Amino acid sequence: MDLFGYIEKIQDFITSPIWKYLIYSFIFVLIIVWLAFVYWTYRDAKLRSESAVSSVFWALVVLVLNFLGLIIYLILRPPEFIDDVVERDLEIERMQILLDNKQSNCPACGGLVKDDFLICPYCRKKLRNSCINCGKPLSLNWKVCPYCRTTQ
Ligand SMILES: [Zn+2]
Numbered sequence: 360m361d362l363f364g365y366i367e368k369i370q371d372f373i374t375s376p377i378w379k380y381l382i383y384s385f386i387f388v389l390i391i392v393w394l395a396f397v398y399w400t401y402r403d404a405k406l407r408s409e410s411a412v413s414s415v416f417w418a419l420v421v422l423v424l425n426f427l428g429l430i431i432y433l434i435l436r437p438p439e440f441i442d443d444v445v446e447r448d449l450e451i452e453r454m455q456i457l458l459d460n461k462q463s464n465c466p467a468c469g470g471l472v473k474d475d476f477l478i479c480p481y482c483r484k485k486l487r488n489s490c491i492n493c494g495k496p497l498s499l500n501w502k503v504c505p506y507c508r509t510t511q
């Protein structure tokens with residue numbers, strides 16, 4: 360086969376419906392992947408930021424720049440999910456309350472109780488006695504009141 364024969368064959372292939380079909384399906388897959396990137400970015404940004412604007416903004420960036428936008432987003436996105444941040448803040452707040460109010464957990468039900476509570480407000484378990492003389496809260500196993508020296 361000579362050179363012209365080859366060129367003719369290539370031309371035949373390029374103009375054949377199979378080639379067209381391949382190109383179209385390739386473009387179709389590309390568009391699907393592209394849209395999937397945009398959707399993924401939108402969702403991921405939404406989980407990481409409270410502002411709706413930022414997730415729409417990042418979705419647009421990926422829509423316009425595609426791979427490049429995705430890479431930029433992956434570099435610049437907030438490192439934590441917003442749920443994790445909220446959960447950690449709640450935990451810190453809880454610890455702070457424990458420290459500030461000298462609270463502890465009820466040995467029976469685990470509810471938060473202050474150190475001077477006589478009974479647990481949640482399960483009614485007896486936590487402390489009150490001194491028979493001065494009324495201050497005493498540990499259940501104390502024999503004498505440390506505030507007024509009265510033997511219990
Ligand atoms: Zn309790």
Ligand SMILES: [Zn+2]
Nearest residue numbers: 490493504507
């Ligand atoms: Zn006392």
